[in-house]
Structures are given as C-alpha cells and as structure tokens.
Amino acid sequence: MSAAGSQFLKAPNSTLDESAPSALAARVRSAVHVIGAGLLGASVGLGLRERGVDVTLEDQSPTTVALAADYGAGRLRTAQDPEPALVVVATPPDVTADVIERALTTYPNAVVTDVASVKLAPYLELLRRGLDLKNYVGSHPMAGRERGGAIMARADLFVARPWVICRDHETPAEALALVEDVALDLGATPLEMTPEEHDRSVGLVSHLPQVISSLLAARLIPASEQAVGLAGAGLRDTTRIASSDPELWVQILGANRAPVVDLLDAFGKDLASFADALRDPEQTGAKRRIADLLSSGNRGVARIPGKHGSSERFTSIMVLIDDTPGQLGRLLTELGELGINMEDLRLEHSPGAQIGFAEIAVLPEVAERAVTDLVERGWRTL
C-alpha cells in the first residue's frame, strides 16, 4: 500500500492555487482566531488570508503579535468581533494545554484545534481537567523551519506536507470538517490518526532520529581536526538535523517522553547487542547478528516513501561538476531538454576541492539513456 492510501481524508492539493475557492471561507462567516504568532501561527494566518479568510491574532507578547500583524498574518481582535468559529492554538508545546483550555472556555461555541508536535499529553491533560472536549480537535502539520518566529513565516509553509488530525470519539463531523478545511486551504494533506498513533509515529520518524543524530554529532566535539577532515557525505547526512533548535526539542521530547524513552531503550538494546557481537565475533551467532543488522538497515531504509509516496527505488547517476556558478543549472536544464525527470538530487563535496559530483536519481528505465545522452553532451558521468 502506498502512503497515498486509505488514510487520506480527501485528495490533497498538488499546487498552491490561490484562485481555487476556499472551503473554509465558505464554511465560516467569522474570523479564524490564531493564538500564538510565531512561525506556525503566523504561517497559518498568512496562508488563510491569501485564501480570503479573515484572521485575528493573539500572542502573549505584544511585540510578537504586532510584528505578525505588520507582516500580514492577520489583525488584532476587537470588542466588536463576534465569537470566532475556529481557534487555532499555535503556542510552544509546554503551554499548549493551558491555552487550549482557555480558548474552549472563552469561546464555548468555537472549534479549537492546535498544531503542537505532540498530541497525547495535551489531550490527557485536558481530559484530566474535566473539560468537555467535543469542540477540540488536535492536529499536527508536519512542517517547520530550522529557525522560528513570525519573521520566518510563509503562506506556503504547509504545502504538500502531511497534516495529522486526531479526532476524539465525540468529535462532531462539522468540527472535523473545519480542521480538514484549514489543512486543505493551506495546501496540506490531511491524515487521520489517534493521538497515540501520532505520538508513536513521530517518535519513530522524527524524535528518535533527532536524538540519535544529536548523540552522533556530539561525539565529534572531542575529535581531532584530522579525523573530522575525513568526513564524507555519510557523516554529513546522518548529523544534519543535529543543528536543530535545542530549546524547542527539549519541549518536544519532554512532551513525548514515554514513546521516545521506549524507542531509545530499544535502540540501546540493539546497539549493545551489535557491540557485543563485534567485541567477541567468535561467540555463537555473533557473525550472523552483525550481518543481519546491516541487512535489516537495507530493508528498513527501503520502507521510507520516496518522492511520490511510493517505495520504488531509483537509479543514481553521478555527474562531475566544476564549482562555477551555473554549472549545475546547465546540467539540470539539459536534463530537462532531454526530457529526463530527476527524482532526487544530492551534491557531494570534498574538503579542499573545487570540483564536486551531482548524484541524480532517475527512474531505472531512463538511467541508461540519461548517461548516454549526458556523455554525448560532454558531461562526465561516474
């Protein structure tokens, strides 16, 4: 089954067509109220306003909300504004539950959603407080940028991203539809999950890789200059996300402790078993365990969906490129002229070098022709 399978609620938008009618604008007459005017909140505001939806903004910090309003993400609420039909909570994870409670209380007829990256903890906290949650629908757009703040906000931040929606058993269809419309209006692909499924899933595909990458990168601190000088694409790829914002990740990991701790424990067990096998390869089954883990890695990575939600694998072509502006551009333009669609592209550099390689992934059936045609045009392929 492909990732585009049954869990999609509606067909996703594939382009940012601003002229398409906004489902949300048709459904709600009042403004959408966004609480928290950082990267996500301001991006929701910008995106909805582009679709013709009226957006009001609120933030703990008067400076932040003024900045987001100046930026075009929405306007401040006035005493004349009627109760909003929809409230989007986009605050840091550690205050999400408090802000949701306040929104449910202040606007008892509004549907309230949030965009926090962990879904079970705030939900359980709201249940514990005895709140009526029929108007609350948690959600999580799988989008972000390395730096936060309204100034980094973009109307198209959510385009072509999964947007997970966690409905309660009590959630009325209209409330769910409102949150789906937000996702669709912003160009995202709504997916339905339970809070538990969501948290376990992001624990595995996002939180575990973050911790592992940070642990790996941290081991480079005491390394010699000589050692890091031998670094290649493998180390760069595995440690890239280790440059993420520590403050945000402290909150995310704290809010998803149980699944992440389980995943870390399981990872630690696998690691210890592998290290033991390597330490004493003559013990029974040790060599088998080493080979099995490496093969399992092959099979695991093959499960990650590619560009179009499929698991199909592509063929890589390596092309030598000089380090001059426009060389890669010419290469890709020529690929376009040859009618060859590039499925992925990666650049590889070496320390001290003025030359590099472009690794181009193409469908296996066009790979041979691509190489022949490129070589004919004077490119050097590897």
Next chain:
Amino acid sequence: MSAAGSQFLKAPNSTLDESAPSALAARVRSAVHVIGAGLLGASVGLGLRERGVDVTLEDQSPTTVALAADYGAGRLRTAQDPEPALVVVATPPDVTADVIERALTTYPNAVVTDVASVKLAPYLELLRRGLDLKNYVGSHPMAGRERGGAIMARADLFVARPWVICRDHETPAEALALVEDVALDLGATPLEMTPEEHDRSVGLVSHLPQVISSLLAARLIPASEQAVGLAGAGLRDTTRIASSDPELWVQILGANRAPVVDLLDAFGKDLASFADALRDPEQTGAKRRIADLLSSGNRGVARIPGKHGSSERFTSIMVLIDDTPGQLGRLLTELGELGINMEDLRLEHSPGAQIGFAEIAVLPEVAERAVTDLVERGWRTL
C-alpha cells in the same frame, strides 16, 4: 585550522587535467601492478592509464580480470614484464594482509601499497609474520560507490578526495613519494596519518555513522505504513547510508573492531544517560543533561568541514519548485546568471505531492540579495 592545513603533503589537484605531466610516469619506468580488479583496483588502473602510466592487472578471478582489462583498466602481466616498481593491492579487506605478503615476497624490490579501508590490522598482521616492511606503505583513498565491481570503475573516482597514507618509521622517502604520486596522479589529496590515527578517525566519521544509521533504519521494519508515511527529510538523511553493501561492511567493521566497539560503547553510554534523564526528568540534573546533549549536537555538527574545507556555515534559501523536468535546472541557471554560487543543495519532497522545495545554501552575505532577485524573477521562496 582548516582541513586544508598542515597535514596536506602537497597542494591537491583541483581539476582533472589529463594533459598535466604525470609525476608517477616520470618516476617509474616499469608498469604499475594492480592486484584485485574490482571497483577500486580497476579505477586506479583506469586513472593511471589516462595519465600515461602502463598498468598490469591481476585478480583471483579470471573473469574479473578479463572484464577489467576489456574495460581499459590495464593488461595482464606476461613473463617478459620486468618486476614492477609499484604494486597496488586492492582486494577485499579480509585477504589484504595475505596479498600484501605475497606481493612483498614475489616482488622484493617493489614498493607495495594497499587501498583497504582499515590500516592497523593488516599492518600488525604483517609485522607478526616477521616481514620486512620497508617497502610497504599502507594507504586509503576516501572514495567508493554504493555498488562495487570493475564495471562501476571510473578514472576519476578519487578526484578531490582525501587519500590517507600511513608510513612506517622505516619507510624510505622514495617509497612514500611513489604512493603520494599515485594519489596526486589520480586527482586525490594525500594526507599522512599513523595507522592508529587513521582507524580511529574513520571509525568515528565513517564506521560509527554506518552502524548507527543501520540501527536506526532497522527500527523501521516493524513500523506501520502510517508511521513511515510521516517521514520527512530528517529521517531520510539519517538513514541514507543504511542502504550500503552489508557484505563489505561486515569485513570493514570486523577489521576495525577495537575502535568501533569503543565508539559504540561510548555512544551507548551517552544514549543510556539521555534516556534516563528523559525517563525521570525530575532527578537532579536531568533537564540540564537533555538540553546539554541537544546543544552539543549543534556544536558537533558545526565541526564538520564544508565544501571548501572550512567550517563556515551557510544560509539556506528554500525555493518552491514544481515537479516538471527542467524546473530546477532553470532555477539553478538563473542563480548562475545572477552570479550567486550555490554551496549546497538539497531537495525535499512530500508523499503524495507533485511539488517540492529546493534548499539552497549560499554565503550569508549574498542570501538577502539572492532572495530578492529570485522573487523578482517570479520564484516563490520560503
């Protein structure tokens, strides 16, 4: 200090200038003999022959050596050939020591080098066998491809890559110079290290990331389709090298057991400490430990040299691109026209989407102008 600092033996070649005189051809009158006609051996042969050096080939498998010879990597040795001045051993790691011993015995006046990715184990094994090692100079070009075999060989496989050379205290200057010349002739950058330094260094920057990436990818095998459907660039980056050849890695890890086991143990300790802090964040110092690890990841990743051997960081620009052939090419051509040099490029896709983002790294001082100019030309930046 940059990676282009003191450990460079000579200035590296920055382009593949085949018309430049070959230092090696001037130094040796006889053929260079390559034992092992797989990816690395055949690439050495192809590269040296392009520089006008006579190359003879040998392989355990008659089919393999015939293929490599047909491919242009060299010719078979005949009884009329004089003793070679240089022998390059390019066999799988598990037979490297045996083949080096045989080469030293068969050609007592030749300098013998090897290209195995682990350097201490074969060296100690040769010492243990009581061989005179004045003619042996171990080396390791930091180059490879995901698939092996002579058919994958390329003359320019080593261009702009570090080539580590491990000299013995007894190594005469002429023997060292010969191996340096091989590296330089093939476009690589020779670096000098002890076998211990080399093995610890590649353990850290190559073998540890390989095991960690395989462990991470292996955890995806039991995951739900739903969970892997949420995968983003972070998971893809951290697990990319998990698709490497298991058979080769069994040998590499086996040959570098001690440093890799130490690194895995240290990683496991860091992991357990982090998991404990997250399990019980109220214990003394737990919150501090969580935040410290994430910050250490930031500092560690900043130590990895960038494109030109420096540690300087670039500014990223995200540009929205349609999934049509040539769109990315046009973007990069326009960057070239604008005189903006791209330091790195990464593509990001979403499952189910026909739209993606190009993340372009540029020098911080040109980032603002790049965005302005691109937007002016109709590109959508994030």
